[in-house]
Amino acid sequence: MHRTGVLTRGNFLHSDDRVIPAFRTITDEVKDAGAVIIQQLYHVGAHGDSDLSFAPHWSPSGGPSYHDSDGSHAMTGAEVEELLEAHVAAAVRAKAAGFQGVEVWAAYHSLLDQFWTPWSNQRTDQWGGALEGRTRFSRELIERVRRACGEEFIVGLAVSYSEAYEVTLGAEALCEILDLHDRTGHVDYVTVGAGSYLEFESIIPAFTHGEKLTTPLTAQLKGALRHAVVTSEAGVRTPENGEAIIASGLADLVSIVRGQIADPHLARKVAEGRSSDIRGCISCNQMCWGRRSRDYWISCLINPSAGREFEWGGDRFSPAAAPKDVLVIGAGPAGLEAARVAAERGHRVEIVEASGVVGGQLRLAGMQPRRGQILELMDWYERQLDQLGVTLRLNTFLEAEEVAGDGVPAGRDRVPALGASGGIPAGDRGGGRLVARSCAAPRGSAGRRGGGLRRGRQLARGRDGLGAGGAGEEGDHRHAGAVRG
Numbered sequence: 001m002h003r004t005g006v007l008t009r010g011n012f013l014h015s016d017d018r019v020i021p022a023f024r025t026i027t028d029e030v031k032d033a034g035a036v037i038i039q040q041l042y043h044v045g046a047h048g049d050s051d052l053s054f055a056p057h058w059s060p061s062g063g064p065s066y067h068d069s070d071g072s073h074a075m076t077g078a079e080v081e082e083l084l085e086a087h088v089a090a091a092v093r094a095k096a097a098g099f100q101g102v103e104v105w106a107a108y109h110s111l112l113d114q115f116w117t118p119w120s121n122q123r124t125d126q127w128g129g130a131l132e133g134r135t136r137f138s139r140e141l142i143e144r145v146r147r148a149c150g151e152e153f154i155v156g157l158a159v160s161y162s163e164a165y166e167v168t169l170g171a172e173a174l175c176e177i178l179d180l181h182d183r184t185g186h187v188d189y190v191t192v193g194a195g196s197y198l199e200f201e202s203i204i205p206a207f208t209h210g211e212k213l214t215t216p217l218t219a220q221l222k223g224a225l226r227h228a229v230v231t232s233e234a235g236v237r238t239p240e241n242g243e244a245i246i247a248s249g250l251a252d253l254v255s256i257v258r259g260q261i262a263d264p265h266l267a268r269k270v271a272e273g274r275s276s277d278i279r280g281c282i283s284c285n286q287m288c289w290g291r292r293s294r295d296y297w298i299s300c301l302i303n304p305s306a307g308r309e310f311e312w313g314g315d316r317f318s319p320a321a322a323p324k325d326v327l328v329i330g331a332g333p334a335g336l337e338a339a340r341v342a343a344e345r346g347h348r349v350e351i352v353e354a355s356g357v358v359g360g361q362l363r364l365a366g367m368q369p370r371r372g373q374i375l376e377l378m379d380w381y382e383r384q385l386d387q388l389g390v391t392l393r394l395n396t397f398l399e400a401e402e403v404a405g406d407g408v409p410a411g412r413d414r415v416p417a418l419g420a421s422g423g424i425p426a427g428d429r430g431g432g433r434l435v436a437r438s439c440a441a442p443r444g445s446a447g448r449r450g451g452g453l454r455r456g457r458q459l460a461r462g463r464d465g466l467g468a469g470g471a472g473e474e475g476d477h478r479h480a481g482a483v484r485g
Contacts, residue, residue, distance in 0.1 A: 001202040002086040005043035005111075006053035007067075009126055015086065019074055020097045027098030038101040038154060039094040041087055045111035046072035046120065058083065060114050060121040060128065080127055083111070084141055091145040091153075101154025101188070108160050108203055109168065109196040116177055119167035123235045127353045135180055136167070136401040146186040157228070171217050175224045182225045183433045190225065191219050191255060194234035202221040202234070204258070207283040208369050212244075218251040218395040237281055240268045261288055261300045262403060264314055277387075279303065280381055282373040302377060304337070315346040327352065329398060332360025343388035350391040352398055358382060373392050 001014050013019050023039075030037040040287040046059035047067040057065055062074030069331050072229060075083070091102045106112035114120040115137045121128050127136055138157075145155055159178065162168050169177070192214040195202030203211060213235040221230045232251035236242050242254035260266045262281040269278050279302060287306070300306035305315045323346045328339045331353035339351040359378040366374030385392060 001043055001090040002058075002083060004048065004053060004055045004058040004083075006050065006055070007044055011052075015089065016092060017096075020093060023094075023097035023099070031100075034378055036100050036154070037098070038103055038156065039090075039097075039099040040103045040105055040158070041090050041094075042105035043083065043111040044197070045114040047109070048072070059111070060123055063114065063120045068110075068232055077125060077127075080137065084137065084144065086146050087141050088144045091147050095149050095153060101156065102145065102149075102159050103137070103156040103191065104145070105158050106138060107158045107191075107196075109162075109198055112141075113159070113196070116173075117167065117169055121313075134158070135177055139181060139184065142181065142186045143184065156189045156191060157181060157187050158191045158193065160196055160234075162194065162199045162202060163197045163213060164196075164199040164202070168198060171220060174217065175220050178221060178228075179224050185227050185347075187228045187252065189231055190221060190313075191233055192221065192251075193255075195423040198260050204213070204285055204289040205235050205283065206285045207237060207373060210243055211237060212250075215245060215250040218245075219249075222249065222251065229253060233257070237283065239266070239275050239278065249466075258283070258288055261298065261306050262303050263401055264303070264306070265307075271418075272316045276383060277380075280373060280376050302333075304397070317341065320345045320347060323347050326350070327403065329403070330354075330360065331358040331392065331394075333362045336378075336385070339390050339418075340381065340384050340388065341383070343390050349388070350393070351385070352393045352396050354395070354397050356395050358392070359392075359469050364384070364390050 003014060003090045006014065018446075027037050044057075046057050046063045046065050048055075048057035048065065048070075049064065049068050050056065050070045051068070057070065057072035058075050058079060059072040060075065062072050062463050078082070087104070097476050104112070106116070109117065109120070115127065116134050118134070121134050123129070123133075126133055128134060142155060142157070146153070149155075157178070159174060161171060161174060163170070178187075178190055190192050194205060194213040194308060200392050202209065202213070204280055212232070218230045218232045229252035231253040232245050233255035235258050236245065236256050238256075243255060245254055256266065258281045259278075261277040263269070269275060282302060284301050287301045289298075291298050297307050299308070305312040326339075326342045326347045326349045328335045328342070328349065328351040331339075335351055335353075336358060339349050343349045345414050357378075358381060359366070359374075362374060363378055366373055367377065382392075
């Protein structure tokens with residue numbers, strides 16, 4: 001949008017019409033699929049990154065940066081005007097690229113929020129002082145965008161709410177500011193997030209936070225705004241939460257971000273009445289916010305195709321030309337995903353687990369306080385494997401010679417077994433199981449392939465070591481038949 005607003009290495013070219021054809025290829029596809037696509041216009045003001053922008057951070061009054069140690073530059077009147085025109089030019093460029101609207105960013109104590117907040121706006125000219133002056137930049141910006149892009153162009157406004165510091169705007173102040181913008185009739189919707197650059201931990205709330213964090217403010221806004229509809233963001237996470245928010249009148253719309261990274265087909269599954277097939281975000285923040293905070297492309301701990309869609313198809317699968325028999329040893333997270341993907345492609349899959357439950361060490365994490373989302377993920381895997389006809393045998397140790405035996409039916413191809421064990425390294429007593437050379441059906445199988453999810457009840461033989469998910473002989477007897485879900 002402007003050279004002083006570059007925040008990541010992945011920023012699009014600012015102030016450059018060369019982005020239009022590339023964006024058009026995306027927007028055309030989205031609209032052809034029946035969705036609406038809107039571009040976000042943002043400038044972080046004081047909280048920039050000079051290592052990436054190679055420019056000073058422009059802000060209302062030269063306040064500190066909470067992103068790096070460089071501080072910021074107090075804009076002159078001419079520079080304020082330059083940034084206004086840069087926003088408008090970006091909106092016009094977005095329209096030319098096929099976007100149906102823009103979302104003007106005032107969240108997280110970004111540039112517009114810095115103008116609104118007395119602590120960060122100490123100007124004495126027309127852009128500061130009382131509320132009228134502090135909101136002049138954003139009101140002027142939105143009016144110019146509306147004039148340049150037309151009445152049919154969607155204009156949204158993104159804000160956020162944080163109670164962590166007294167210097168940030170409270171709920172009443174935000175309601176007053178947004179009511180002022182709403183009266184113009186130029187704002188079509190308001191999105192409410194949580195946190196700020198002064199309170200990073202709430203921007204993308206981890207499992208340590210509650211859910212539906214912004215509904216207290218969205219409920220107030222619903223009573224204050226007459227034109228704009230209100231969107232709740234932050235901690236919505238699941239379709240069930242979204243439906244509860246809308247049904248209770250706390251917001252008109254909801255925004256689910258990480259949930260659609262964890263499962264890019266979330267919206268379609270909801271539309272098809274398949275909410276139980278959605279792979280729910282576990283709010284770990286390891287591969288999304290964790291990588292973004294280091295300026296890497298994002299991915300997802302439970303959806304490895306995220307960020308690699310150009311290589312792996314975005315969690316879409318093409319049928320295998322020649323389905324084979326696949327044996328997966330170990331029902332930890334790696335084994336469960338390997339079994340699911342193989343079955344999605346049409347292979348005949350059997351997964352064998354030494355303990356009495358799936359999940360391996362990840363299940364232990366899910367048993368900790370506030371980590372129930374991990375156990376929900378384990379339930380999701382069991383449902384998916386059941387639907388895909390995968391045979392699951394629990395409480396079953398395998399020896400290498402059992403796997404290598406010639407148990408594959410005549411006329412079927414075999415593939416090397418997939419070892420997904422978290423066992424003790426080879427060389428230790430009762431070490432990890434050897435990866436077999438072929439995928440023969442193990443002798444003594446307690447479950448048969450086909451139909452629903454087969455939960456074998458064969459107890460492990462007396463070995464002291466830990467298998468994939470691991471319990472020894474006593475643990476196997478203790479957990480025999482005790483499968484969640």
